[in-house]
Amino acid sequence: MAISLVMTIKHLLDIETLEKHDIEMLLEKGLKMDADLQAGQHDKARLKGRIILNMFFENSTRTRISFEMAALRLGASVINWDNSSSSTKKGESLTDTLRCVNAYSPDCIIVRHSEFKAPYTVKRLVETSVVNAGDSYRAHPSQALLDALTLLKEKGKIEGLTIAICGDVTHSRVASDNFHLLHKMGANVRVIAPEFLMPKKRPYDNFETFTSMEKGLDGCDAVMMLRNQKERMEKSDIPDDAEYFRTFGLTPERLEIAKKDAIVMHPGPMNRGVEIADAVADDPYRSVIFKQMANGLPMRMVILDSVME
Numbered sequence: 001m002a003i004s005l006v007m008t009i010k011h012l013l014d015i016e017t018l019e020k021h022d023i024e025m026l027l028e029k030g031l032k033m034d035a036d037l038q039a040g041q042h043d044k045a046r047l048k049g050r051i052i053l054n055m056f057f058e059n060s061t062r063t064r065i066s067f068e069m070a071a072l073r074l075g076a077s078v079i080n081w082d083n084s085s086s087s088t089k090k091g092e093s094l095t096d097t098l099r100c101v102n103a104y105s106p107d108c109i110i111v112r113h114s115e116f117k118a119p120y121t122v123k124r125l126v127e128t129s130v131v132n133a134g135d136s137y138r139a140h141p142s143q144a145l146l147d148a149l150t151l152l153k154e155k156g157k158i159e160g161l162t163i164a165i166c167g168d169v170t171h172s173r174v175a176s177d178n179f180h181l182l183h184k185m186g187a188n189v190r191v192i193a194p195e196f197l198m199p200k201k202r203p204y205d206n207f208e209t210f211t212s213m214e215k216g217l218d219g220c221d222a223v224m225m226l227r228n229q230k231e232r233m234e235k236s237d238i239p240d241d242a243e244y245f246r247t248f249g250l251t252p253e254r255l256e257i258a259k260k261d262a263i264v265m266h267p268g269p270m271n272r273g274v275e276i277a278d279a280v281a282d283d284p285y286r287s288v289i290f291k292q293m294a295n296g297l298p299m300r301m302v303i304l305d306s307v308m309e
């Protein structure tokens with residue numbers, strides 16, 4: 001990718017509203033930040049004096065910590081807003097909470113919320129940059145970008161790769177933004193899922209779909225596994241995890257069907273023995289799952305740097 005690194009995005013709300021050019025620039029910066037970070041040569045004072053507010057209304061380990069680490073590595077200060085001890089628990093509306101927060105003029109708000117398009121609501125109510133750390137089943141742009149950075153580092157390209165996204169695609173914001181990104185970047189994307197978890201509407205209708213792992217994995221360069229998002233399902237949807245694993249779990253035998261050098265990805269948290277076997281998750285050659293998590297740091301450093309430039 002020979003492109004200029006100049007870009008201006010004030011917010012990162014989803015992949016759908018980014019141009020291919022923006023994605024390429026973010027990824028190019030991600031590769032550079034990753035190399036600088038490894039060499040200890042990144043600009044440690046780049047965001048010195050900036051104050052970032054982390055507002056997570058849903059549980060998170062990787063995303064919250066890596067955003068916080070990213071901010072601190074660039075010299076910014078972080079306030080972790082605690083939903084459980086906030087005034088929303090005293091009945092304050094989200095709108096009033098955000099108006100209050102806006103009065104203190106943070107330099108950036110990172111938000112995760114279960115409501116559809118919640119970061120757009122935040123953006124309307126505050127004057128600062130807003131970064132979406134995941135909303136509903138709709139969007140998780142920083143995850144899609146770090147997944148793309150992982151593909152670039154492991155495979156050297158995205159265009160032309162055949163990538164299977166497997167499992168609970170219907171309820172997954174990771175899948176949703178990955179579809180947008182991979183489509184814009186020219187990958188061939190497949191969905192492998194049981195019929196009842198197969199999404200019926202765009203952006204998924206222009207992708208090949210399979211209800212059999214054995215058929216869908218054939219010829220894949222990368223396999224992205226997803227957790228079953230039971231918090232967004234009826235209890236009866238997947239009554240038996242063992243049965244799900246027998247049919248849709250990624251086992252070493254099934255991975256053999258993909259290309260010999262196919263990589264395995266998972267956004268985490270993994271449910272071992274449900275969507276993925278231990279032997280695959282911990283395979284030192286094929287699984288890039290923990291490298292993928294590590295890529296969250298340089299990618300989120302770039303995101304914070306870009307929106308506060």
Ligand code: NCD
Binds near residue numbers: 063140
């Ligand atoms: C995902 C999320 O929260 O959307 N995890 C993550 O951000 N790494 C996926 C999930 O919860 O299964």
